[in-house]
Amino acid sequence: MTIAVVGDLLLDHDLVGEATRLSPDAPVPVVDVDDSTYRAGGAGLVARMLAADGHDVVLVGVTGDDAPAGRLREALRGIRLATGPSGAPTPVKTRIRASGQAVVRVDEGCARPGVPGATPRMLEAIASADAVVVADYGRRLLENDDVRDALEAAATRVPVVWDPHPSGAAPVRGLAAATPNQAEALAFGSAGDAAGAATELAGRWGCPVVVTLGRHGALLHHGTGSGQRIPAPVIGTTDPCGAGDRFVASLAVGLATGAALQDAAQEAVQVAARFLADGGVSALHRQFPVVTDAGSATPSAPHDAGTPGPGGTQGPGGTGAADVWETLAQVRAAGGTVVATGGCFDLIHAGHARTLQAARALGDCLVVLLNSDDSVRRLKGAGRPIISAHDRSELLSALGCVDAVLLFEDDTPVNALEQVRPDIWVKGGDYEAAELPETPLIASWGGRSVIVPYHVARSTTSLAAALAKVG
Template sequence: MASYDQHSTPEDALALKNTRIFIAGDIILDTYIEGKVSRISPEAPVPVVLETGRRFVPGGAGNVAANIASVGGAAFLCGRVGNDAEAHILKGILEDYNIDTNSIIISKDAPTIAKIRVVSGSLLTSGSQQIVRIDKEKFVELAKNDEERVVKLYEKFLLQGGNRCLIISDYGKGFLTKTLITSLIQLSKQYHVPVVTDPKSEDVFRYHGSTVIKPNLNEGRSVLKILKPGFISNSFKHEIETIADCYLEASGCENLVMSLSENGVMTKGKHINGTLNIATHALQVADVSGAGDTLISFLAMSLAAQLPLSRATELGNIAAGIACGKSGTATITLAEFLDAIKTRNEAIHPEKLMPIHSLSLLISELKQQHKKTVFTNGCFDILHAGHVDYLQKARARGDLLVVGLNSDNSVSRLKGPSRPVQNAADRAAILASLACIDYIVIFEDDNPLELIKTLKPDVLVKGADYNLENTIGAKEVLEWGGSVEHISLLPGRSTSSIIQKAQLSR
């Protein structure tokens, strides 16, 4: 089994924003009719649903694109819709997500694929129950001239450069013909662009050459029955290993990532040493529909950002776990994703130390999600109870706490040549173990003014031994609408007194 250090960082998440993803596949309009059930129909033994609301969300390849756009990636959606009312609704929703829809083909022969779910209760609250699903679709294989058009659209996308990836989102509805898939993968190879494929066909060789193929466990079991009829496994591990080997051999794909429901995800192939198994990150499961779309979208963005496959799998697994906690076809935001990384890292290895450029981008993103940033700074040479009390109080002033940490040279200039007692890396590691601290940035200047001006926090915090006049950055923070707060300190606690006491006791 392959080992994995599981150190996904906020910088990994930020890297996803700088990607361009072309999604080719079957686009679906998902409709949720919500209502109350209080009686059985006198006409037939079925519940009567009093409609209270109706929601439209993109499904299929549209949901993949929505997941990419929701975290800031550039999504280019290529699929087929009909010349009908559903297409008009779907296009409006996709544009609201800021998804590029210029590559969508309007068909005269095939209607827009639609799935209508009638739900008792509300998807936004617990206890909702799906009563019935109504599907509207017609299998029409994509015409040859439309295949050629898709290939030209994809080549145009490739020529624009950037951190790119192709997603093949095959729901088996006729858009992705075998020849189209082959042409798209060949073009990707020519431009050295990774291909991530979500397969529905049991003819897995049609996806030959994909960088990653991502079946779920049920799809894997179906293919195993065809490739190895009569196979009997002696354990779950034996079964999934056999599925992976069969899938890779039969498909001719480089790597396999298989979602295993509550058992997490497994990865095997050319870019993994052995087999990588990662446990599920779902904190609670409300609905697994769409979780596969979330997983494949994060896999593609991660590979486009040139992260290793092990890291891509971990990030995709975290994202899919968040999606499972939401009802219906759902997307996640970058803020939710960052929170999930932070929550997971608290228990194992906090990755909170960040360079100023990345931290600035992160805070800007969180501001868009209406997160209030608190900033404070200090040397924190020997962490003591006064520091901890102060930092906990600072964190309570907002949604996240950023600590500016003086570099070693900065501390020496401020405190004298005998300081710091501990180097910056050690001081940062100790601070990172505190749950109240979200991110840490080391600065070289004698004061944090330039750092504050770059990060633009909402709240600037200093100890009560300061006032507005001598608080560095107070004027600037107030000018952009922030606030400055001074927190009372625990008496008699200081690094200097600890050092003096230690010296006297020698």
């Protein structure tokens, strides 16, 4: 089952520390920051939650080309992206917390943009999904007519759950549910209470409405009758941030697996409560990749390929850890084909170069999945690798046919493949593609495996043996 998350992508910045004194300049607390991290927000947070639960997720949205966009792409590593250009700065929401208490939030890049375009890949991702979550944060993607048409078509065949925003677009017809919180429901309608707003919105939008009520649970209204209250368990929390995203993600999964709306909503209330009880957004670093100010991502979401070592995740220019994900995002945004190959690449020789050139010719970018030093040692023995991962990565990145290198720690590239999800997986050899152990995995997301010719008498082992005889 594939879940498409469609909506606005934000970058959340968390500054966490202690406040033990007031500023001498004004009666405000001074926060001594201990930790500064970035993570995916908006629709990206919903996608990250679903991926962490083990679901196959494709994230549909638009991104900028500024520094925050690079951090956002890194925070989304491991999630399939179907994105286009936003033509606007990346919105950044900075939350400052002290001693477990939110102090202030600072928003940047949040001026209202123009309506972005939609790429064919974005529309295809919506059309092929088994369920859709719409996360509207008022950045106008949901005003795009092509996106709206695709969502309305999807709603005729699969559950589509829409989390609306007062500054956003009106939901399309035929939804499985719309999920405003109480403040949003009151802002959308003219009623003075949640029940009246739910009734009004269900009639206006032509779908069931589930109004989330924080610690009071939720109110479900099908458009007729008085609606149904869904209580929430009592928990102690001072920061409800992220609970709505957790709720809508759970609700969509429940509906996609065949649950009735009432049952799915009851389970979603429980899931959101557990999320807050476990620490909410302040504890997300335990589950999701977050990006530090130094630019590295902390482990690890499911299917993470391992923590990059020095030079372990680089583009051709060796420009840093985000290059793999930036390369993939750019190629996919343009509707291009991603090719990947993998191996130890210890003592790079002519056979390697020919295989890499043949692989690159099959698509629009080539990502090399490179075994780490420990991985090579387990596979090849105590005397290997001859060349360190840092140097192997740098040598590969210098080749004109290699667009990016991703280092992985496992004995097989399976987890790394789950991250990159190439359209074509290439191996050199004299066997059939069907024999490759990776072929079923590649096929699971619609990719294919390709064998390119194996060049006899060109191998690292024979080259190492020859070098041993020299001198």
